[in-house]
Amino acid sequence: MPDVILQNLPFLMRGLAATLQIAAVTAVGGTLLGLAVGVAVYLRLPLLAASLRIYIEFVRGTPLLVMLFICYFAFPALLGYRTTAEQATILGFILFIGAYIAEDVRSGLRSIKPGLAQAALATGLTCFQAMRLIVIPLALRRIVPSLFNQYVRLLKFTSVASVIGVQEFTGSAMLVNARVFAPVTMLAFVALTYLVLCLLLSMVGRVLHAHLAV
Amino acid sequence: MRYAGSFLAAVAAAFLAWSGIAVAQTPQNTLAAIKERGKILAGVKFDTPPFGFLDEKNEPIGFDLDLVRKIAEKLGVGVEFVKVTSPTRIPLLASGNVDLVAASMTNTPEREKTIDFSITYYTGGQSLLVPAESKITGLKDLDGKEVAVQQGTTLEKNIAAAAPNAKVTAFKDYNSAWLALAQGRVDALTGSLNILQGFQKNNPKFKIVGDMFSVEPFGIGVRKGDSDLRDAINATLRDLWASGEYTALYRKYFGTDPTIPIETRP
Amino acid sequence: MSYRFDWGPIWEARALILDGLVTTVLLSTSALVLASIIGLVVGTAASSRRLGLRIGAGAIVELTRNVPLLIHMYIWYIGLAFLRLPPFWCGVLGLAIYSGAYVAEIVRGGIASVPVGQGKAALATGLTPVQALFFVVYPQALRIVAPSLANVFSQLIKDSSLASVIAVMELTYEASAIEGQSFRTFEIYITICALYLLLVTMVTLALRFLPGEQENISGLGLAGA
Numbered sequence: 205m206p207d208v209i210l211q212n213l214p215f216l217m218r219g220l221a222a223t224l225q226i227a228a229v230t231a232v233g234g235t236l237l238g239l240a241v242g243v244a245v246y247l248r249l250p251l252l253a254a255s256l257r258i259y260i261e262f263v264r265g266t267p268l269l270v271m272l273f274i275c276y277f278a279f280p281a282l283l284g285y286r287t288t289a290e291q292a293t294i295l296g297f298i299l300f301i302g303a304y305i306a307e308d309v310r311s312g313l314r315s316i317k318p319g320l321a322q323a324a325l326a327t328g329l330t331c332f333q334a335m336r337l338i339v340i341p342l343a344l345r346r347i348v349p350s351l352f353n354q355y356v357r358l359l360k361f362t363s364v365a366s367v368i369g370v371q372e373f374t375g376s377a378m379l380v381n382a383r384v385f386a387p388v389t390m391l392a393f394v395a396l397t398y399l400v401l402c403l404l405l406s407m408v409g410r411v412l413h414a415h416l417a418v
Numbered sequence: 419m420r421y422a423g424s425f426l427a428a429v430a431a432a433f434l435a436w437s438g439i440a441v442a443q444t445p446q447n448t449l450a451a452i453k454e455r456g457k458i459l460a461g462v463k464f465d466t467p468p469f470g471f472l473d474e475k476n477e478p479i480g481f482d483l484d485l486v487r488k489i490a491e492k493l494g495v496g497v498e499f500v501k502v503t504s505p506t507r508i509p510l511l512a513s514g515n516v517d518l519v520a521a522s523m524t525n526t527p528e529r530e531k532t533i534d535f536s537i538t539y540y541t542g543g544q545s546l547l548v549p550a551e552s553k554i555t556g557l558k559d560l561d562g563k564e565v566a567v568q569q570g571t572t573l574e575k576n577i578a579a580a581a582p583n584a585k586v587t588a589f590k591d592y593n594s595a596w597l598a599l600a601q602g603r604v605d606a607l608t609g610s611l612n613i614l615q616g617f618q619k620n621n622p623k624f625k626i627v628g629d630m631f632s633v634e635p636f637g638i639g640v641r642k643g644d645s646d647l648r649d650a651i652n653a654t655l656r657d658l659w660a661s662g663e664y665t666a667l668y669r670k671y672f673g674t675d676p677t678i679p680i681e682t683r684p
Numbered sequence: 685m686s687y688r689f690d691w692g693p694i695w696e697a698r699a700l701i702l703d704g705l706v707t708t709v710l711l712s713t714s715a716l717v718l719a720s721i722i723g724l725v726v727g728t729a730a731s732s733r734r735l736g737l738r739i740g741a742g743a744i745v746e747l748t749r750n751v752p753l754l755i756h757m758y759i760w761y762i763g764l765a766f767l768r769l770p771p772f773w774c775g776v777l778g779l780a781i782y783s784g785a786y787v788a789e790i791v792r793g794g795i796a797s798v799p800v801g802q803g804k805a806a807l808a809t810g811l812t813p814v815q816a817l818f819f820v821v822y823p824q825a826l827r828i829v830a831p832s833l834a835n836v837f838s839q840l841i842k843d844s845s846l847a848s849v850i851a852v853m854e855l856t857y858e859a860s861a862i863e864g865q866s867f868r869t870f871e872i873y874i875t876i877c878a879l880y881l882l883l884v885t886m887v888t889l890a891l892r893f894l895p896g897e898q899e900n901i902s903g904l905g906l907a908g909a
Contacts, residue, residue, distance in 0.1 A: 261881075265881035269846055270880070273860070277873075278869045278870040281870060360753070361752070364752075395759065398755065399750045402751075406750075
């Protein structure tokens with residue numbers, strides 16, 4: 205590895221750790237939010253479903269960077285609370301990816317034949333049990349590939365957090381670059397790292413999908 | 419859109435409540451809040467030598483940071499540094515994300531409408547940094563030339579007024595503006611003289627040209643009406659001046675003695 | 685809620701917002717055209733019967749879409765600075781190459797969905813392979829992939845906001861500039877959100893009403909990533 209990378213490796217690795225942490229936390233949070241919203245919209249829960257549709261369409265029309273600005277500057281100003289760039293990033297990413305995952309969940313649920321749920325109800329399960337035990341697990345298995353697509357997107361998105369000052373991988377690399385001035389080496393190192401991580405993550409998704417295939 | 423906005427706001431509030439962050443009004447007395455918390459949240463820059471930058475070990479240091487450390491010492495609390503840039507520093511202060519901003523910020527009447535300033539702790543002046551072989555010798559040579567500046571600064575307004583025929587590009591932070599000059603994307607970088615010297619120190623391929631064309635009184639920013647905190651900052655600054663510690667810090671970062679004494683009355 | 689709304693400064697800055705909007709439209713349109721060309725070439729290569737072409741195209745797709753867009757832009761802007769490309773074109777290239785990989789995947793899927801007999805029949809009527817692609821295969825594939833294409837294109841429009849980081853004075857850049865002067869944080873971001881939503885909706889609608897698209901209109905739209 206080139207010297208500029210080696211000398212700054214601890215700092216860069218701290219950035220990478222932050223990147224992975226943000227990606228992991230927001231993947232879990234986004235999946236939970238997406239699951240809840242997707243199920244609510246699928247079940248056409250009165251009032252809730254309509255407002256959740258507005259949320260989904262709003263987020264899907266908004267650039268991620270603008271979403272981060274909203275979570276970092278606009279919400280705190282509006283509601284009068286305090287937040288750090290890291291918290292704002294996590295909130296922004298969860299809200300953002302949650303809307304996309306909700307759509308995946310909804311289409312996964314729609315792909316389950318109604319007969320299946322009816323059969324579950326006929327065996328004496330309650331509606332809630334039928335959803336929790338039969339319909340949702342089946343739908344989730346089907347959407348594993350699109351879920352992992354979202355996680356890969358999320359991993360790439362984390363680089364955008366550098367714009368609002370989060371010291372993640374890209375941000376750390378650019379700060380080091382300003383001092384050592386080795387743009388080509390720095391960018392090659394950064395691009396290669398993301399490439400490897402994203403490919404690994406998609407591979408995990410494919411293996412998981414093959415295992416869960418029904 | 420209004421519904422979507424308020425709905426998202428509700429989700430945000432729920433998330434914050436869940437993650438244990440208090441959704442509360444910013445307390446009026448920040449000084450009391452700092453003492454209760456045990457540390458100051460200070461907005462500083464990480465890309466603006468010698469005021470706030472990263473050393474070889476990638477640790478943040480700088481004149482602004484040392485001043486904040488002294489203020490914290492005086493108050494008997496710790497410090498947490500929060501990275502800010504010129505366009506983000508006032509929004510972050512106003513929204514309560516930081517208690518104070520010590521980020522080479524010029525005191526202007528316009529900003530005074532939104533925030534309060536400490537006494538002037540440093541007086542800078544705007545100048546130009548150009549490549550060593552450049553033919554630019556001052557403002558008069560900037561017609562039609564590309565000039566880099568930081569977004570959301572007084573520098574941006576000054577250069578537009580001082581060199582109306584220059585093509586000015588405003589960057590989000592000093593880092594990007596400096597990179598633009600270093601990579602030859604622009605013909606000149608304009609900024610406070612000492613900051614330009616900070617960049618030039620490690621890069622002899624650049625030179626500073628022309629006379630200073632503005633006076634920039636730097637102040638530490640606090641939220642509007644935070645008089646207790648501002649008074650504490652001012653008291654510390656005056657103590658530092660009286661004890662000679664200010665001069666020592668100044669020498670450490672600027673290599674000379676201070677030419678202008680800091681204000682001794684509010 | 686103690687926040688007091690004040691839309692005055694936003695209205696005063698309307699000229700700047702309009703400038704930004706025009707730049708966003710130009711940036712997205714240029715990148716969209718370029719991404720379509722890249723996607724068509726790479727996607728067709730990926731559908732080729734030649735193994736070498738398929739592997740090459742696959743490698744290009746994986747290499748480009750697994751690197752964050754911001755890094756793509758930095759590569760053109762900072763990494764290849766000696767090319768002296770203006771920031772606008774660095775943004776266009778970054779966006780086009782990144783999105784081109786996604787378009788290529790869609791093109792490959794679209795071609796695969798056209799029955800092989802169609803291509804063969806076209807060749808039998810005396811069309812050259814290129815003519816067969818453009819007059820028979822692509823039009824049919826386009827109808828099938830229009831919804832996914834709409835998704836990638838609306839994503840591209842939103843992603844163009846990242847060009848603000850390399851000082852392209854588009855919508856998001858102007859928004860931070862206006863925010864920095866007026867501190868009307870919420871108002872300005874809601875305004876540009878509405879403008880992005882407008883652009884995205886326009887692209888989605890345009891692709892929904894492609895000629896011959898009406899028959900499979902159900903299940904289109906913003907849904908599905």
